[in-house]
Amino acid sequence: METIWFGIVAVMVAVYVVLDGFDFGAGILHLFVAKTDDDRRTIFAAIGPVWDGNEVWLLAGGGTLFFAFPRVYAAGFSGFYLPLTMVLWLLMLRAMSIEFRSLETSHIWRRFWDTVFFVSSALMAIVLGAALGNVIRGVPLDRNGFFTGPLFTDFQVGAHPGVLDWYTVTVGLFSLSVLAMHGALFLRAKCEGPLRSGCARAASLLWVAVIILGVGSTVATQMVRPEIYQTVFSRPLGIVLVAVFAIALLGVPVFLKIGSDWAPFLASGVFILGMLAASATGLYPTLLRSTLSPANNLTIANSASGSLGLHVGFAWWIAGILLAIIYFVHLFHTFAGKVKLSDSGH
Amino acid sequence: MAMGSVGWNRFQFGFLATFHYLFPVLTMGLALLIFVLKVLADRRQDEAYDDAAKFWARIFGINFVIGVATGIPLEFQFGTNWAQFSVFSGGVIGLTLALEGMFAFFAESTFLGLFLYGQKRLGRKGHLFAAFMVFVGSWLSGYFIVATNAFMQHPVGYAVAPSGMLQLNDMWAYLLNPWAIWQYFHNMMSSVVTSCFVVCAVGAFYLLSERHREVAERSLRVGVAVGLVACVLIIFPTGDRNGKMVAQYQPAALAAMEGKFKSGDRADLAIIGQPDMRNHRLDNPIFVPAILSYLAYGSFGASVEGMDDFPSSELPDNEELLYFAYHIMAGLGTVFVLIMGIAFWKLWRRTLFRSTGMLWVFMLAFPFPYIATTMGWLTAELGRQPWVVYGLQRTDHAGSPLVSGGSILFSALGFMGMYFLMGTLFHYLIWKQIAIGPLRGGIPQNAEH
Numbered sequence: 001m002e003t004i005w006f007g008i009v010a011v012m013v014a015v016y017v018v019l020d021g022f023d024f025g026a027g028i029l030h031l032f033v034a035k036t037d038d039d040r041r042t043i044f045a046a047i048g049p050v051w052d053g054n055e056v057w058l059l060a061g062g063g064t065l066f067f068a069f070p071r072v073y074a075a076g077f078s079g080f081y082l083p084l085t086m087v088l089w090l091l092m093l094r095a096m097s098i099e100f101r102s103l104e105t106s107h108i109w110r111r112f113w114d115t116v117f118f119v120s121s122a123l124m125a126i127v128l129g130a131a132l133g134n135v136i137r138g139v140p141l142d143r144n145g146f147f148t149g150p151l152f153t154d155f156q157v158g159a160h161p162g163v164l165d166w167y168t169v170t171v172g173l174f175s176l177s178v179l180a181m182h183g184a185l186f187l188r189a190k191c192e193g194p195l196r197s198g199c200a201r202a203a204s205l206l207w208v209a210v211i212i213l214g215v216g217s218t219v220a221t222q223m224v225r226p227e228i229y230q231t232v233f234s235r236p237l238g239i240v241l242v243a244v245f246a247i248a249l250l251g252v253p254v255f256l257k258i259g260s261d262w263a264p265f266l267a268s269g270v271f272i273l274g275m276l277a278a279s280a281t282g283l284y285p286t287l288l289r290s291t292l293s294p295a296n297n298l299t300i301a302n303s304a305s306g307s308l309g310l311h312v313g314f315a316w317w318i319a320g321i322l323l324a325i326i327y328f329v330h331l332f333h334t335f336a337g338k339v340k341l342s343d344s345g346h
Numbered sequence: 347m348a349m350g351s352v353g354w355n356r357f358q359f360g361f362l363a364t365f366h367y368l369f370p371v372l373t374m375g376l377a378l379l380i381f382v383l384k385v386l387a388d389r390r391q392d393e394a395y396d397d398a399a400k401f402w403a404r405i406f407g408i409n410f411v412i413g414v415a416t417g418i419p420l421e422f423q424f425g426t427n428w429a430q431f432s433v434f435s436g437g438v439i440g441l442t443l444a445l446e447g448m449f450a451f452f453a454e455s456t457f458l459g460l461f462l463y464g465q466k467r468l469g470r471k472g473h474l475f476a477a478f479m480v481f482v483g484s485w486l487s488g489y490f491i492v493a494t495n496a497f498m499q500h501p502v503g504y505a506v507a508p509s510g511m512l513q514l515n516d517m518w519a520y521l522l523n524p525w526a527i528w529q530y531f532h533n534m535m536s537s538v539v540t541s542c543f544v545v546c547a548v549g550a551f552y553l554l555s556e557r558h559r560e561v562a563e564r565s566l567r568v569g570v571a572v573g574l575v576a577c578v579l580i581i582f583p584t585g586d587r588n589g590k591m592v593a594q595y596q597p598a599a600l601a602a603m604e605g606k607f608k609s610g611d612r613a614d615l616a617i618i619g620q621p622d623m624r625n626h627r628l629d630n631p632i633f634v635p636a637i638l639s640y641l642a643y644g645s646f647g648a649s650v651e652g653m654d655d656f657p658s659s660e661l662p663d664n665e666e667l668l669y670f671a672y673h674i675m676a677g678l679g680t681v682f683v684l685i686m687g688i689a690f691w692k693l694w695r696r697t698l699f700r701s702t703g704m705l706w707v708f709m710l711a712f713p714f715p716y717i718a719t720t721m722g723w724l725t726a727e728l729g730r731q732p733w734v735v736y737g738l739q740r741t742d743h744a745g746s747p748l749v750s751g752g753s754i755l756f757s758a759l760g761f762m763g764m765y766f767l768m769g770t771l772f773h774y775l776i777w778k779q780i781a782i783g784p785l786r787g788g789i790p791q792n793a794e795h
Contacts, residue, residue: 070436
């Protein structure tokens with residue numbers, strides 16, 4: 001049962017990154033690909049009806065982590081106190097920028113919120129990558145199962161690293177490029193005309209950046225945590241996931257060349273899902289690794305909730321996820337097709 | 347006064363929760379009213395009801411965004427600021443928080459997108475259904491949060507694991523905690539009353555300024571009819587049962603709420619008076635004899651324990667504020683019934699829309715339900731002290747062990763700045779929407795471009 005919940009938490013976080021990832025990507029790109037106000041409004045209209053639902057995956061993922069592994073939730077959230085507080089500020093600024101931008105016609109008002117949207121989205125993309133970097137690298141968990149992560153120390157990966165060090169910043173930049181590409185592919189599918197071709201060009205360029213930074217992150221991970229690769233490749237599921245995400249990433253430019261609307265975006269979604277799932281496979285059964293001593297690791301064995309709770313929770317979760325899937329299919333189906341400015345509030 | 351990390355934790359959580367709740371307290375009730383307006387528009391084929399629904403949907407949308415933006419920090423707070431509480435009780439309360447995400451937030455957020463942006467794509471019935479689902483989602487969300495809070499007030503359905511952590515032992519006992527059920531209905535009725543007063547305030551403002559008569563009259567009609575029922579339900583049975591549960595399970599909180607120092611039977615109910623904690627008495631009090639015994643235990647002769655008979659380690663640590671929070675809530679609740687009662691009588695007599703005095707009262711009354719609900723939650727949360735989970739874990743032992751007071755203050759100051767910005771924007775945007783007013787036909791937002 002603990003293993004199932006490990007999988008549930010990993011999947012919910014990964015789905016969050018795929019879904020809200022394209023919102024962040026749209027935020028990172030919109031200053032560059034959309035020059036006119038109508039183009040900007042088209043981008044806001046593309047994500048307007050869905051971004052809030054996407055963000056809920058983070059809350060639901062956090063809720064499942066809290067429920068299934070309270071020790072990990074408590075250690076992780078209190079350990080990353082300042083960065084998480086800043087994440088909250090960024091998410092608030094992003095919400096305001098999307099919803100309030102088009103309520104006024106003044107170009108100063110809109111320029112202000114456009115910039116806020118860009119900055120908050122770009123920082124969120126970096127933070128998500130840095131968070132993954134921290135989980136892979138490990139944190140200085142003490143014997144009581146707590147740690148404190150200063151924002152930065154000496155930028156080295158030692159026993160007492162900061163939240164930002166050379167490794168996590170590298171992964172953060174990788175994440176920035178991945179989500180920017182993902183957002184470009186989403187907007188390309190939703191938009192028409194010059195906006196679509198601009199997004200396609202941006203996606204091709206970003207794909208090269210993804211490859212370069214991806215190789216860099218892979219090498220960096222090999223230097224920091226070589227054993228994670230041994231774990232991934234010792235598990236059949238890990239090998240399958242690595243193969244899937246590698247093929248999906250290579251598929252992105254191929255599908256772009258063919259000119260399909262949604263195939264490149266779906267490929268990049270599969271790439272992100274596969275990569276995060278492969279990372280989770282490499283970490284399992286550890287949820288949070290201690291840099292001080294393996295005995296302090298928080299694993300599914302020493303941090304899970306009681307068995308009755310996990311069992312009834314699982315039944316609820318199945319019902320909840322089925323409903324959520326129905327809602328999302330309905331939502332995306334209703335707003336399927338190209339964005340039309342006339343039927344949105346943005 | 348040294349706040350320490352526990353003090354700053356409480357300061358931050360209190361600030362975030364209080365500010366946040368100003369928005370859902372309106373949107374939960376307003377979701378119901380919008381749904382009622384949509385149904386009336388459909389049944390009576392009256393387009394003015396639809397105009398009213400659309401106007402209130404715009405107000406709802408802005409409130410909802412701020413509610414979402416300020417709600418996310420609260421779920422994070424459990425982990426960031428209250429880590430020991432999370433470790434201790436996550437195996438139980440994590441269930442309702444996870445259920446809230448899975449069952450309420452997904453419904454609410456996806457159908458809100460459909461409701462606000464999908465009017466053209468969904469058609470009439472589809473749009474009505476989206477409004478209904480937003481209502482269901484937000485009311486479910488309310489239940490999961492109140493059930494979580496009820497466990498902290500009156501823990502049931504749990505067992506203590508060998509590790510010392512709480513774990514779920516009886517799911518239905520936990521989900522159907524009697525405290526949760528009464529507190530939920532009390533809370534939801536207060537949310538409905540808040541939205542009714544807001545709807546009536548804007549309706550009254552339009553009538554007094556002789557604009558948007560059709561929408562104003564329909565808003566007032568729905569606001570007064572629903573508001574009167576909800577006002578009465580707040581006091582009886584929900585408020586009454588809440589009070590009796592406090593008397594039964596948190597007698598120390600009851601003593602502090604009522605400003606009761608000495609134990610005794612035939613206990614007097616203090617209507618006004620300021621608690622003097624040094625001399626253990628109320629200044630310039632007005633008492634109603636024996637009523638407290640009756641309200642708390644159903645008998646005029648029942649004995650009520652006073653604060654003097656509890657050890658100070660068992661008493662809530664902010665007795666004065668608890669006393670006033672409770673008295674302001676209860677006093678305002680009584681006034682609301684009077685206002686809504688008179689208004690309903692005038693509506694019945696068909697004189698409400700011409701009654702300038704009554705319209706002035708409505709136009710100015712809308713802040714008071716916000717004050718009353720805030721005071722209600724202050725009563726619940728201050729009354730729970732000094733426990734974070736009543737009788738099981740003390741608030742002093744609930745914080746994050748390694749997060750310093752300085753870090754908490756830093757985040758609290760940042761949140762205050764952020765919320766100041768949000769509050770300012772909110773006021774600007776809401777007043778603007780009220781100035782624009784309802785629009786006939788089309789999608790209102792487009793008129794701004």
